Amino acid sequence: MTSVGIVYHSGFGHTAALARAVAEGVVTVPGTSARMVFAEDAAGDPHQLDGYDALVLGCPTYMAGPSAGFKEFMDATSGIWLKQGWKDKLAAGFTNSGGYSGDKLNTLVQLMLFAMQHGMVWVGLGLPDGGSTSASAGLNRLGSYAGAMAKSDVDLGMDGTPESDVATAEALGRRVALAALRWRVSERVEK
Ligand SMILES: Cc1cc2nc3c(=O)[nH]c(=O)nc-3n(C[C@H](O)[C@H](O)[C@H](O)COP(=O)(O)O)c2cc1C
Incomplete structure (x- = not known):
């Protein structure tokens, strides 16, 4: 069984809904399991994530970067970083914010550099720009x-995240699950 851990923080629930979508995307791939872990719980025991083939990291963008709750998790992994315990694990990321830009890219870059510091292998979204079509429903x-x-x-409360963005998070989950399956095969070849 290939396993994907989704480590996420959410202050008000919007990013949690995306984390659930990522999990739904992961389990569309046969033989793959998904588990959601709240960042503040993961911060208390980051070693609980050691066994996953891939980690999908997600948080809201607060003040142009990862939310403090997620940063707490990042900092709590420094002991694992020291031993490069997550080297060659797959990683990917997602973020959510109130603005169209809202400086979300900075959050993704910070998640990606965090993964790089751990020696993890980053999986991007792998989708073309869907914003140039007239429909905002595109992935x-x-x-x-x-x-x-x-x-x-x-201002729309929990209904405020468009279905297209939720579907994009689901597509990321599926992509990571497929990548993790391939990655496990290559690991077997190396051993
Ligand atoms: C402390 C704080 C800082 C925020 N900073 C930004 C920001 O830099 N850019 C932005 O577009 N939205 C910002 N927002 C809006 C949140 O990103 C947005 O409400 C998001 O949906 C919250 O996700 P959550 O429900 O998972 O907590 C901020 C919200 C809070 C509470």
Whole structure:
């Protein structure tokens, strides 16, 4: 069984909904399991993530970067970083914010560099820019490549995240699950 851990933070629930979509995308791939882990719980025991083939990292963009709750998790992994314990594990990321840009790219870059520091292998979104079509219902309507982005209209409460962004998060989950399957095969060849 290939396993994908989804480590996420969410202050108000919008990013949690995306994390659920990522999990739904993961389990569309036969033989693959998904588990959601809240970042603050993962911060208390980051070694609980050691056994996953891939980690999908997700948080809202707060003040132009990862939310403090997610940063707490990042900092808590420094002991694992020291031993490069997650080297060659796959990683990917997603973020959500109130603005169309809102500086979400900076959050994805920070998630990606975090993964690079750990020696992990980053999986991008792999979807063309869906924003140039007239329909905002297209996948990747925000035109992101490093990971999945979502814009939540905060004045609409929990209905504020468009279905297209939720579907984009689901597509990321499926892509990571497929990549993890291939990665396991190559690991077997190396051993
Ligand atoms: C402390 C704080 C800082 C924020 N900073 C930004 C920001 O830099 N850019 C942006 O577009 N939205 C920003 N927002 C809006 C959130 O990203 C948005 O409400 C998001 O949907 C929250 O996700 P959550 O429900 O998972 O917490 C901020 C919200 C808060 C509470």
